[in-house]
Amino acid sequence: MKIAVCIKQVPDTSATLKVKPDGSGVDTEGLEFVISPYDEYGLEEALKTKEKMDAGEVVVLGLGPERVTKALRSGLAMGADRAIHLADAAYEGSDALATARALAAALKKAGPFDLIWAGKEAVDDGMSTVGAAIAEFLGIPHVSEVKKAELAADHSSVTCWSEVEGGTAVVEVKLPAVLTAQKGLNEPRYASLKGIMMAKKKELVRFTPADLGLGAEQVGKSGSRTEVLKVEPPPKKQTVTKLIKDLEPEAAAKELLRLLRDEAKVI
Amino acid sequence: MGTEFWVVAEHRGGQLRRPTLEALGAARQVAQAAGGKTAAVVLGKNAGNLAAELGKHGAARVLWVDNDNLDVYSSGGYTHALAELARAQKPDAIVFAASAQTRDLAPRLAARLDTGLLPDCIEMNWDASDGRILAKRFVNSGKALATVKARGTPALLTTRPKAFAIASDTGGTADVVRCDISIDASHCFGKVKQYEQPAAAKVELTEADIIVSGGRGLKGPAEFAILDELAAVLGAAVGASRAAVDAGWREHAAQVGQTGKVVTPKLYIACGISGAIQHLVGMTNSKVIVAINKDADAPLMKLADYAVVADLFLFVPALTAELKRSQK
Numbered sequence: 001m002k003i004a005v006c007i008k009q010v011p012d013t014s015a016t017l018k019v020k021p022d023g024s025g026v027d028t029e030g031l032e033f034v035i036s037p038y039d040e041y042g043l044e045e046a047l048k049t050k051e052k053m054d055a056g057e058v059v060v061l062g063l064g065p066e067r068v069t070k071a072l073r074s075g076l077a078m079g080a081d082r083a084i085h086l087a088d089a090a091y092e093g094s095d096a097l098a099t100a101r102a103l104a105a106a107l108k109k110a111g112p113f114d115l116i117w118a119g120k121e122a123v124d125d126g127m128s129t130v131g132a133a134i135a136e137f138l139g140i141p142h143v144s145e146v147k148k149a150e151l152a153a154d155h156s157s158v159t160c161w162s163e164v165e166g167g168t169a170v171v172e173v174k175l176p177a178v179l180t181a182q183k184g185l186n187e188p189r190y191a192s193l194k195g196i197m198m199a200k201k202k203e204l205v206r207f208t209p210a211d212l213g214l215g216a217e218q219v220g221k222s223g224s225r226t227e228v229l230k231v232e233p234p235p236k237k238q239t240v241t242k243l244i245k246d247l248e249p250e251a252a253a254k255e256l257l258r259l260l261r262d263e264a265k266v267i
Numbered sequence: 268m269g270t271e272f273w274v275v276a277e278h279r280g281g282q283l284r285r286p287t288l289e290a291l292g293a294a295r296q297v298a299q300a301a302g303g304k305t306a307a308v309v310l311g312k313n314a315g316n317l318a319a320e321l322g323k324h325g326a327a328r329v330l331w332v333d334n335d336n337l338d339v340y341s342s343g344g345y346t347h348a349l350a351e352l353a354r355a356q357k358p359d360a361i362v363f364a365a366s367a368q369t370r371d372l373a374p375r376l377a378a379r380l381d382t383g384l385l386p387d388c389i390e391m392n393w394d395a396s397d398g399r400i401l402a403k404r405f406v407n408s409g410k411a412l413a414t415v416k417a418r419g420t421p422a423l424l425t426t427r428p429k430a431f432a433i434a435s436d437t438g439g440t441a442d443v444v445r446c447d448i449s450i451d452a453s454h455c456f457g458k459v460k461q462y463e464q465p466a467a468a469k470v471e472l473t474e475a476d477i478i479v480s481g482g483r484g485l486k487g488p489a490e491f492a493i494l495d496e497l498a499a500v501l502g503a504a505v506g507a508s509r510a511a512v513d514a515g516w517r518e519h520a521a522q523v524g525q526t527g528k529v530v531t532p533k534l535y536i537a538c539g540i541s542g543a544i545q546h547l548v549g550m551t552n553s554k555v556i557v558a559i560n561k562d563a564d565a566p567l568m569k570l571a572d573y574a575v576v577a578d579l580f581l582f583v584p585a586l587t588a589e590l591k592r593s594q595k
């Protein structure tokens with residue numbers, strides 16, 4: 001079974017972000033970058049499937065600037081067999097749809113794959129678009145926000161459990177398919193020292209748009225269908241914290257309820 | 268030429284989901300500014316009775332695709348139906364309420380129609396200068412706010428729960444238009460086989476007006492019972508920090524934060540949660556925040572409107588008791 005995992009490199013989730021004064025975006029200067037957490041769940045699941053079958057291949061792929069190599073190497077260190085980097089100045093400014101179009105083209109070229117994982121969303125732009133859009137571009141089904149997946153014994157289909165409002169939806173799709181990973185799927189492993197050493201020797205190929213048969217109008221800003229006009233700091237709520245302390249529980253409870261009723265008027 | 272703004276109605280078990288009315292509220296306000304109309308799209312078997320409610324809340328038309336193959340949601344069937352409908356009728360924009368189903372459907376539709384999707388908008392305005400919707404949405408888990416536009420028609424947008432007021436009651440009636448679209452079983456891949464419901468109906472976290480949330484300070488799964496009791500009295504949903512979820516005390520569905528849900532209730536009561544940045548990004552836009560912590564210096568105590576320095580095991584039951592007393 002051939003499994004692909006799409007990886008996005010994003011600013012470390014614990015980072016405090018600064019917005020550029022000109023409003024053009026987040027200032028990435030000096031930021032640490034990591035694999036977007038949901039992508040790690042997808043990768044872990046792919047590696048587990050391969051280990052269980054004791055056969056097949058796991059390929060990680062990502063689009064973005066030079067630094068993305070590091071995320072792909074981390075994926076290789078966790079256990080992926082090879083990596084594909086869509087690296088070229090022409091990809092710059094690609095939105096979720098342009099990214100999905102390019103990733104789909106790379107998956108076609110390097111595939112066919114039986115199963116493709118992506119994160120349910122990237123924690124930077126939060127578009128939650130790429131996985132489903134890849135599936136559409138490849139003409140195969142997808143299931144979103146998967147928290148549990150079970151392959152059929154003959155590997156012809158996969159049954160997925162996804163959380164929906166008020167419960168869980170169970171969906172079965174034929175392979176090949178794209179699944180997007182939700183937290184709860186598994187606990188991603190850490191790369192071992194041996195894994196990190198081995199990762200250095202694993203294959204990492206690069207594809208330009210031309211390699212994928214994509215024209216200039218299909219990638220980057222011209223291939224995008226959304227545009228960001230301005231990025232600003234989030235509106236700051238001015239809070240003056242009222243402290244309730246040194247009171248017996250009953251008195252403190254009474255005081256809080258009074259404030260919530262008479263001052264905040266929320267209950 | 269009449270511009271039209273569509274809202275895709277989400278329904279389950281014959282009931283309209285409330286966030287759909289928020290999406291309708293957003294669409295109506297944009298339509299008004301644009302001098303256009305709003306229409307609601309209802310997909311599904313026998314879902315036509317939702318038309319009355321949608322009309323009452325201001326949809327001028329209800330486009331109803333009644334088809335046996337749309338009896339339950341499938342990404343394939345719904346994408347096909349909406350794409351065909353949009354190609355035939357050319358609306359300016361299609362607005363959805365953000366939900367699990369929308370996050371499954373809208374991106375696939377965007378790819379099929381080769382158009383832009385703007386998920387989780389908190390603001391929408393009509394830009395008359397170019398006849399497009401100008402929207403605002405949080406990025407980087409709320410650490411920044413982006414002003415965005417979609418290229419391509421129809422623009423696809425989704426509304427973040429509770430960011431828009433529900434469409435007011437206009438007392439109107441919608442023209443119900445039955446739309447014939449040929450849909451066969453082969454279109455309907457990704458069909459939901461089954462919905463597994465929890466034993467007890469719960470208030471949905473993202474749609475709740477009040478959330479009572481617990482963290483590592485709760486010490487264990489059984490102790491969450493004191494939060495369940497408080498929540499029951501308040502009609503609130505119960506949330507959790509990642510520490511509580513990873514410890515197995517609560518389901519992931521309850522997790523608030525970067526790798527959980529982003530919530531914006533009127534009132535968020537955090538019990539025994541320190542306020543790590545990954546938690547804060549999930550609840551910082553709550554209208555009123557209460558933090559209960561032994562440690563007055565915990566980050567969440569600084570962000571809170573009301574910070575109660577107390578042992579939660581003493582304070583929370585006292586709060587519940589006090590509420591019960593005052594409700595009598």
Ligand SMILES: Cc1cc2nc3c(=O)[nH]c(=O)nc-3n(C[C@H](O)[C@H](O)[C@H](O)COP(=O)(O)OP(=O)(O)OC[C@H]3O[C@@H](n4cnc5c(N)ncnc54)[C@H](O)[C@@H]3O)c2cc1C
Nearest residue numbers: 482483484508509510524525526527539540541546561579
């Ligand atoms: C990639 C990534 C993603 C993450 N995503 C999320 C996320 O989505 N959501 C999230 O919540 N976290 C997330 N985290 C984890 C986050 O960094 C924190 O570890 C977590 O939020 C801590 O949970 P906590 O506040 O419950 O626990 P702690 O930080 O341990 O805080 C417990 C608090 O309880 C108080 N306390 C203890 N006993 C009592 C008592 N008897 N009475 C009153 N107060 C008491 C303590 O004073 C303390 O402040 C993420 C981390 C990473 C790296």
